[in-house]
Structures are given as C-alpha cells and as structure tokens.
Amino acid sequence: MEFLDLASVLLVLAAVFGYLNLKLFKLPTTIGIMLISLLVSVLLLVFRDALPLLPEAADRFVESIDFNKALMEGMLSFLLFAGALHVNLGDLLDQKKVVSIMASFGVILSTFLVGGASWLLLPLFGFEVPFIWCLVFGSLISPTDPVAVLGILKTAGAPKSLETKITGESLFNDGVGVVVFLALLGIAVGGQGDHGISGAGDIVQLFLWEAGGGMLWGFVLGLGAYFMLRSIDNYQMEILITLALVVAGYRLASQWHLSGPLAMVVAGLMMGNHGRSFAMSDKTREHLDTFWELVDEILNAVLFLLIGLELFVLDLSGKAVAAGAILIVVVLGARFTATSVPVMLLRRKREFSPGVVRVLTWGGLRGGISVALALAIPKSIEHREVILVATYVIVIFSIAVQGLTLKPLVANLVRSQAEEKEEPVPPV
Template identity: 25%
Template sequence: MFLHLFKKCGDNIDDSNETSLISDSILLIIGLLVFNELLLQTIATKKLKYPYLKYINDTIITTSIGLITGYILTFSKSGKDITTTMKMGFSQLFLIILLPPILFESAIHMDSVTFFEHFGTINIYAIFGTIISMIITSFFIFICGLLGLAKELQLSKCFAFGAIISSTDPVAVLSAFKNMKQSKMLYTFIFGESILNDAVSLTLFNAVNEIINQETSDLLKVISQFLLIFFLSIAIGYAMGIISAFVIRFKNQAIANFEASLLLLLPWITYLISEALEMSGIVSIMFCGISMARYTIPNTNELSKKEFTKFYEIIAHIFENSVFIFIGIGVIGFNLPYKETGFGIVISTFLAINLSRYFFVFVITKFANQFRSIHTINEYQMNMLWFSGLRGAMAYALSIQTIILYGPIGEVLLTISIAIIMINIYVQGVMLDPILTKYSQNLIENYEVEEQEKSKNIFKQIKEGISQIDNLFIQICLSENNDEEVPLQNGIQGVEVDN
C-alpha cells in the first residue's frame, strides 16, 4: 500500500531504493523514540528541582526532537529522500497502524459509566460542533481570501480544509487531566468529542471530495450516509466485542495463549473490517474497546489480562510519540511552500478555528444544559472545552492526503495545518498547566451533592432501560460467573477477574 502511494504521488525515488528508504525511515524513528524516552525520563526527574520545567509537557519535548531531526535531514540528499518517504507514507501509516491501538487503549481504560451517562451531549459536541466548525472556518478563510487578507482558495478547497482542520487531538490536554485528576465528566467530554469528531471530520472530508469530483450532489444523501455509517460503525465495534466475549466464554482450556492472541489481534481486525465495509474504523474500534472492557476482560485469566493491558499501554504510548516526531520532522524536512502560503492565511485559519469552536461550544453548552438537571456544565468547564480543541495527528494525516488529491494546493493546506499544530503545541501547550492549576477547583463537579438529585427525563429512563437489558440478558450470557448481576465497570481497571 505504501509503495502504491509513493508511485501515485509521482515521486522521483527509484523503485530499487524504496525498500531501503523505508527501512532507514523506520530505523530513524525507532532511534528517535529511544532517545525521546531517555530525555523524557531525565526531564521528569528534574522537574522538582527546576519548577519551570512543568510548563514543558511531553508533547513539546517529543515534537522538538522531530523538529531538530527534520532540520538535520535537509543537509543531505539521503536525508531528503527519507523525509519524502515519511511524507508520502505517514497518512496511511497513521490511519492503519498507529491510530487503532491509540484509540483502543483509551477506550478500554475510559470511564464507560460517565461516557454513556453523557453520551448524548458528547455526540452533539462531536457531530454538530464539527459541522458548525467546518462551515464557519470554511467561509471565514474564503472571505479573507476574497478581501485580500490571505491567500485566496476555491470555496470547495476551503470546505475540504475546514473539514480537516476541525478535527481535534487534545493529547497534551488529556495527559494533564490524568496527572491532575480533574473532573472526570470534563475529561470524558474532551476525550469522547476528540475521538468521535475525528470520525466526523474524516466523513465530512470524504463527502466534500465526492461533491468536488461530482460523484454526488445530493446533500440529503450525504447526511443520511453519514448517519448510517456512524451507527453501523458503533454496531460493528460493539458486536465484535460481544463475539470475542462469547468465544472466550466457551474457549478450549487446552489452547495455550489463545486469550492473549485474540485480545491483541481483535482491535485491528475490527478496525480493518469496518474500513473494508466503508464504515468508520475509528468509531468501531472505540466501541469495540468499550464492549471488550465490559464483556470480554472479565472472562480472561489474570495473566492474559495483564499481558493484554500492558501491551496496549506500551504500544499506544510509543505510537503517540511517533506521531509527534513525524509532525516535528515535517515542519522543516518536508520542504513546504511557506512563502507561497503566506502568513495571512495561517492567522486567518487560527482565528477561524478558535472563533468557530468558541461559538459552537457556547451554543451547544447552553442548549445541553437545558436538558441536564444534574451535572450541568459550568462556565469554567465550557471555557476549558473550548481551549482543549487542539489540532494534531488526524488533521496532519488528512492534510498529507490533499497533496495526492489537489497537488500544489494540497501542499499549501499541509503547510497551514502544520503551522496551526505548532501554535497549538508550543503556545497553548505551555499555557495548559497554569490554566489547569489556577482553575482546578472550578473544573471539578460536586458529585456528592448532585448524585443525590433524581432525574426523571426520558433520556435517563432510556439509559436505565438499556442498562437493565444489558445486565439481565447480555452480561449474564457472556459472563463465566453469571450467578449475580455485574455492574457496569469503569474500564478494565475496575474489573475483577474470577479465576
């Protein structure tokens, strides 16, 4: 797949040299990952002695390593060939190899109770928020181009880019929340929205390209296809988790390593099946993780459980760091047209995405609070939701795809995306810790008081009904210990394994 991608781009690398360049690229990334781990550990030990280091999070350090490496690679022809190989291969590498375990690891450790409790609000942020962001951002950039304030782009390309840049990736934000043990509701909002809006952005981007290529012009058809893809993807992921639980529930005890092998491979299988069916692998793998944490993990032995969780924790950590190394390398190593792109369109885009995000977060929060008798979203939490909309890997990967689709304009879109990501990492990333420290108490909801309240709305009753069906039918059939009702767990860490 990677070789086909290189050929399609018309790259001038000789076929006989492609395998060597790919090997060199992999070796370089592995070496950088090792150096990155050593540096992260060194800085972590120095933070108590030098308090100012707390403003430098892990994402900044990892991206900086990539940035320096990209600069060094520009001094030789072989280095330039390596960066070209990375540039053309990253999009598919990210979507097929790097992304699935990152999503899956987050899903199985997620507080599923809180996630489903706020599932409706999260979907409103992810779906309607992303659509609103795309529309406002697209028109803002287009109008700035017409007024001569920025590089002028066709409206269709503005909409494609609006879909791309509306995808959020708040890795640094979520990491800070974990360390500071902030509001689990707010953490779930940020995580859930970022995962689901990746799928929404990807779907919108594909829909815009279909319209550009005149494959469809029916907006109603596009909307119906999106809803169908979204809910079928949820069904695929959840079903795969249930199937894995059923298989392990009635497994042959004599088969060695069966559990661990199934647990390790199933997430990728789920992702690839969903993509092969032209569904959303992102949504499927997320709900596969939730389903497996609920049904599959309780049926596994302690050793398999430890191997499984440790493997995905390590892989997700390595792959997250790989992504930011790639991003750093691309800033200088990809030889992007910064001069042709211009400073105006970068500023226009930065203003557009922040204004559009603030608008939809404000509107949706006010709307959602009308139906939330408990756990209402306060002003500080709303502002944190807005600030947490950092751009990252998905926007980067889709921007690289535009080079294939749009040629020179794609290079411009990639340049804008990288510039925005750098601002997010080095400016908003540095501001993150002081903001969380200053407003930490305002971000935590009072569960002890609120949980005493009773909500009688229809949505609460539906969720309670689904929970009862789950406990009385699905869980009791899939659990090896089915003598008693098993409460919904908060990820795999809350599961007790009965050997």
C-alpha cells in the same frame, strides 16, 4: 526504504528524542518528542547549504514515509482502541448528550465556521481558494485529538466529568470528522476517481453507511471477542485476540467502506468495560492494560516524531505560514462556538461550571489526523499546499502552546471552584 528500515530509524529517533526530553526538558513525552524533532528539522533546513548531505538524506527519508497511510491505515486503529479501552462507559453515558452533540453537530458547525472564515481571509494573503475547498479545510481541522490531552488532564486533577467530555468527544469526532471530510472532498473533486458525490442525498447516505455501519461493526467485533475471551483463561491468547480484532476489524471496515475509527472506538469501549468486568481474570486485566498502554505510548511517540519531521515535505512560504497563524484564531473561535452551543442547549437540564467552555475550547487539541487528512488531498489540486501548510501551523500551535498551557488552565479552574465552595468541586 523497506518497512523494517523505516521502522528501525523511527523507533531509534523516538527513543533518543524521548530520552533527551526526559533528561533535559521534562515536558510531556509526546509534546517533547514533537518539539525536539521539529527543532532538528528546522536546524537541518537552516544549515542545508553548509551541511548538504545530512539534510538531503533526511529529506529523502521523510519523503519515503506515507504519513497518511501510516496513520490512517496503520497506527490510528491501535491508538483509538487503546484510548477507548480505558474510558469508563458509565461515565461516558452520563455525558452522552454533551459528547454526542459536540462530536456530531459541533464538528459540522466548526467545519462551516472555519470554512466560511477561511474563504473570507485567505484572499487577503493572495490565495483565492474556492468555498468548497475552504469547507474541506474546515472539516479536516475540526476533529480534536485525544492523544496529547489525556495525560495532562489527569495530572492536573481535572474533574472526572470534564475529562470524560473531552476524551469521549475526541474519540468519536475523529470518526465523524473523517466521514465529513470524505463527503466534502467528494464534492470538491466533482466526480473525479472514486470520490464523486452528486448531492445532499449521497452525503446523508455516506454518513449513515460509514458512521452507523462503523459503530455496528465495532459492536459485532466487541461482542465476538467478548465471547471468545469469556470461554478461555489465558492472558497471552486473550491479548492476541484483541490484537486480531484491531488489525482485521479495521482492515475489513476499510474494505466495506465503513468507519474504521468509529468501529475501533466502540470495540474498545466494549472490551474495556463489559469485557474487562465479565470476561477477564485479574491477571488478564493487568497484562492487557500493560500491553495496550505500551502500544499506545510507543505509537504516540512515533506519531508525534513524524509530525515534527513532516516539516521537510512542506513547501513553506511566508504568506502560507502567515495565513495559518491567522487561522489559529479562527479555529479557536469556531471551537469556542461549537462547545458553547451544546452547553447553552443543555444548561437548563444540568449544571455546568463557569469555566467549562473555556477548558473545552483550549483542550480541543488538533493532531496527526488533521495532517493526515490534509495529505490525503490529491496532489493535483492547486490549493493543496496552502491547506497543508495552514493545517501544519495550526497543529504545531495546538500541540505546543495549548498542550503545554492546558494543565495550569485546568488546575486554575479546579482551584477557583474549590475556593468558591466549601463542599467538594462540583461536576463540570
């Protein structure tokens, strides 16, 4: 299919499923669209024999979509920039120690915990996956997704500091997680193609170049756009400049082997804070916020639609699904550990509410980036399918179950804190 044909079908499906969700189910939009697309996929697969033409057409359509390319080289740049645009830099700096530890050390710790547990558990289901490939799986499932959780946190009345912790960590650990994944993938393929990495020195060099260079490039992009916006007062042109920043900036980062996700986060933070305060008129701020909010909502709708439709390209087996279900517990346990350690390390210097680790654990949703990274594993790798199926099972559980139950969990935390003390709810 041509790009415009694909885009037309995806937008129509996202609009129809979104409408059905608003009228019938009234779930958070992205979660509702994903669940409806997943339900439609299941029904088409169940009735494949009775209605062969429709499932076959759907199968061909989904197979024509390169999910990894669509997300990692297309939508992700817009989503991360839009997400960072609305993060208050002052609030983020107040939580910088917690966010930086969870987004770096937390991702690495989770990678090894999930990888080690997977190496021990997968043979019980008949899958002899080498340790290095278990680490690759751990690296792709460890980054959390800021998309589904933001709206839920806001409607739950979550403390601002808690919202900042989860949002900031999610924005930055996407970039860190991709770098860790690429490093481990390079070791796993053992020098095949362009991924060959020979040792620890190469990993450190890759991390410093991609992560450090990506953040520096994002700063340069944000600074350049800031001076351009400051010199004019035309909201149409200013929005166009931010669009150019995202498209060209992300593409150049990829060409130079820098972390495009981290570049977009830093550029978005600069535009949303320094640029918003000193380079935009009130009219420009209003139009810019509306534009990027729409871009964010539309792309999120399409992304979660694609997650549900990806069921068509999976070679599902009972053992792989069962392994994925068991690994849900492993991933949650690793997340709990990865959030507990920073809290314990920093507890002497700052106050944390008793339920913060529980909310950080349950609020660490996995999403499209994990599926995209799993699909990036070369098809020639024999362990690819079990990794992909396990990833998909965990992502569906994370979005559907954790996403839908996070709001009452946060509301319960806020309520219990308010009951314990007469003064306003303390910072989390």
